[in-house]
Amino acid sequence: MRDLLSLPKTHLHVHLESAARWATLREIGAANGVEVPDDMAAFGSFAAFFEQNDLVRACLRRPGDFRRVAYEFCEDEAAQGTRYAEVSFTAAAHGERLGDLDMPLAAVLEGLEAGQEAFGIDCRLLLDHSRRRSVERAWRTLDLARRHDGVVAIGLAGDEAHPGDPFNDVFAAARDAGLHVVHHAGEGEGPASIRQALGPGRAERLGHGIRILDDPDLVAEVRERRIPLEVCPSSNVALGFAASLDDHPLPHLRDADLIVTLNTDIPALIGTPLATEYARVRDAFGYDDTVLADLAHSGVDASFAPTETRTRLHREINAWLGRPS
Secondary structure (H helix, E strand, O other): OOOOOOOOEEEEEEEOHHHOOHHHHHHHHHHOOOOOOOOOOOOOOHHHHHHHHHHHHHHOOOHHHHHHHHHHHHHHHHHOOEEEEEEEEOHHHHHHHHOOOOHHHHHHHHHHHHHHHHHOOEEEEEEEEEOOOOHHHHHHHHHHHHHOOOEEEEEEEOOOOOOOHHHHHHHHHHHHOOOEEEEEEOOOOOHHHHHHHHOOOOOOEEEEOHHHHHOHHHHHHHHHHOOOEEEOHHHHHHOOOOOOOOOOOHHHHHHOOOOEEEOOEOHHHHOOOHHHHHHHHHHHHOOOHHHHHHHHHHHHHHOOOOHHHHHHHHHHHHHHHOOOO
């Protein structure tokens, strides 16, 4: 078995706020008057996760807070062997909370720029928007994405029980503006959420998508359209969407010839960084290095990275596996 830290990887489904180091949150929380416990509280449901996430967000108030977590994200991802990341950030929500719509995004972009230079990683931003929040805020998210370089995509996140249709015009406008669109779908809700995301929602990838197997016709459609899935097994287990890692549908998704990419979603909150996610999948399903390299290749193909970046990453993955370039 080859070293998984040295496997060149992409990370396409990871939330910046949920990747922040707990020690950093305690430090900046103290400076901002937010009490952060010594250890993270355990959670086993989506509702409990939201409470934990609210605490994380409350810590982030000053430009330096956002710059720091973005910079440390680059450092931590580079240490995991991540070569390219598309990290999600809820920019408009932070901006409205703090009374300065642009500040959090501008600070995160500064932190990512410094982190990329320091640690040799390539990062882009995906601005997400909670389905529970207003259409007006979604339009503000799109406006931010249009005005700030480094943002490649926008999309819906949050509880999928809230419909996506009210936001359809926002995402049609995003595609018209040259932005990519990626929605969370098929995690908490079933195939109908996936159909909405891929149809009027205009999505090009599916965040999670693990419940697609409930609808064989949808499986065939997504396979034919080559729509990638951003699969996050440990997060699905932690949030109660899969009973255990052994019961996770990832192998069945691969058996259905769907494009499966491997990601963490909320790595700091569940203590599972990306190389550990690869190791857990390897151990749970008996995958050899060839399968793990194929998962890494799928992440490259599914990314919005420039062609030259994707070509280089494929070459590096092949070198890790000992294949000819």
